[in-house]
Amino acid sequence: MLVTSPAFKENASHALADAALQKALARARTHFQRRRADAVAGLPEFEDLRARAREIKDHTLAHLDFYLERYAENVERAGGFVHWCRTAEDARAAILEICERAGARTVTKGKSMLTEEIGLNEHLERHGITPVETDLGEYILQLRDEPPSHIIAPAYHLNLDDWEKSFREHHTGLPPERAFHERRDILTEARKVLRERFLAADVGITGANFLIAETGSSVIVTNEGNGDLTQTLPHVHIALASIEKVVPTLEDAFCLLRLLARSATGQDFSVYTTFSTGPRRPGDLDGPQEYHVVLLDNGRSAMLGGEFQPMLRCIRCAACMNHCPVYGAVGGHAYGWVYPGPMGAVLTPSLVGVDQAGHLPNASTFCGRCEAVCPMQIPLPQMMRHWREREFERHLTPATVRTGLGLWAYVARRPTLYRWATRAAAATLGWLGRKRGRFASLPFAGGWTGGRDLPAPEGETFFARYAKTQRQGKA
């Protein structure tokens, strides 16, 4: 996927001016926040679960090599294959090879951000294989040729009329009187088309929410059941998962599952939670003949042992972006790559480089709401700050900011000089603003005054006035 993160500011500007997008964002934001708050309020042990979940992931990450090997052994024991892939290219090649060996012409896909990360659809299409997205949101985006704007609700940025427009454009022959009033109408229309695709598919590709070391199982959660049809109907099932998805035991996975749906959609549990362990066994009623796991690193192992390791605890619930005021203002596409919002602001620089994605960790007020709702207690603001530190060390911070900061720090380290400078500034601004009490514009303050007035200072600094009162008090 093309990285447009360097153009974050321009992307954000377009997003803020897009009335339809703003409408969609406003609706979705309140919906997700209310649902999560209700779900958390209904589970008294939620905070204890968060602490437990964090321990599980920290422990696993500290022994990741052990659990990955254990997981792989158990996949193979169950009759599956594990493909270890270091890079996106390796993963694309591994998947293509499995598809070609199976003689695949079409593949169905469950929702997977990792397939976005590696640009899988484009790669398969280039090799004559048609990928079909079966998650409802991903399906409409495939018709519209758009990337997802949210990690669990890919069509977060669309309104109901966008859905109708796309269906009428692509599902030719729809009677004009056909109604698209609600979600059910959309679902019925997509289901009709997708049912044939499910049956025709040669390979099914899903992601994985968790990999369980002790059983060799992959777990997916969905609300539409599309993941189950994707992974059980075709001859071959490929689960694509990044290495940090592994957890030691089934019980650990359940702890995380109890947090996942509540944090994500406010459900106690997703409608479908499906465990896959190897291919179909003799006597099984359904299931694929072949079961493959493509295990991808793609930069994650480099995060181990460093200050960004806590990011690998992420279970992709999207609570951070659902509660982020910046995401809520500009939407996911503005972030310019696969992962938006606070988790993207930390992860994207790790995966594509901070020189490309430097805006993302900077475009935050550090309001801390992401960390407050993160089920895995990931210190997202702290890690965004770490990225700013890396930028500063590497002289990637813009020169004007650096010079300004340097000047300010020079003065702020010298209280006497600082007193003199602030007295002069307060007196000047106070005098200039004495009539109106504020400024509608000021030289060099366009960033502030573009959208708000600048209140004028009272005129005298605190320290000047305080010195006076002290002298009067003593006299």
Place this chain on the structure above:
Amino acid sequence: MPPSRPRVALFVTCLVDLFRPTVGFAAIRLLEAAGCQVEVPRAQTCCGQPAYNSGDRESARELALGILESFAGYDYVVAPSGSCAGMLKVHLPTLFEQDPNLRPRAEALADRVYELVSFLTDVMELKTVPGRFQGTVTYHDSCSGLRELNIKAQPRALLAQIPGLTLQELAEPELCCGFGGTFCVKYPEISTRMVADKVKDIRETGASLVLAGDLGCLLNIAGRLKREASPVTARHVAEVLAGMDGQVPPIGESRGG
């Protein structure tokens, strides 16, 4: 239990010093009303957040060294800002993580740092305030105060002591106002959008005055209220609690009236 008459150092904050000295005097009045002996160390400037949050740890550390020096030896250090108090209490010690000599000093300072309103309620157990006010106000919780220092009930408890003051809560009290320090000038369009949302929420409460405990948020909110030509005014909560709102016009209002 605090000492009977604790020595409290006021951390004025750079924004109060420059824009709104009355807040500093309101803080002194409240601290004295609570039985504290207040001193204002001369050598203070800024808590260092502009550097710290821009990734310039070295400048932040140099400023922090000055703070460790000037604010040693007091029973408490109190700031009329959740953001600056959060910097000193939560973040400053992280600048000395690798320094066995300075780390204990930084931690000792952090233990004694409080935000003004929560200090008055939680440590000094102040029950009555000098302020008098008639009318409906709303309250904006600053993000640092709310999420770094758990300040939510404290200002409400003290405001409830003022007869005639009615507090009308915001519909989305947890939402950031979009100030964010340098964020507001680095990403002005997004910041403007956020403060416009905040101001909409404020206006919908019907309150005539918005209060908050952080001058950064207040300059942002007042500036937007004025840009929208709203009659709603903005003040630091300490001004009202100390009964000093008569001494200075609301933030961004002309002295003429």
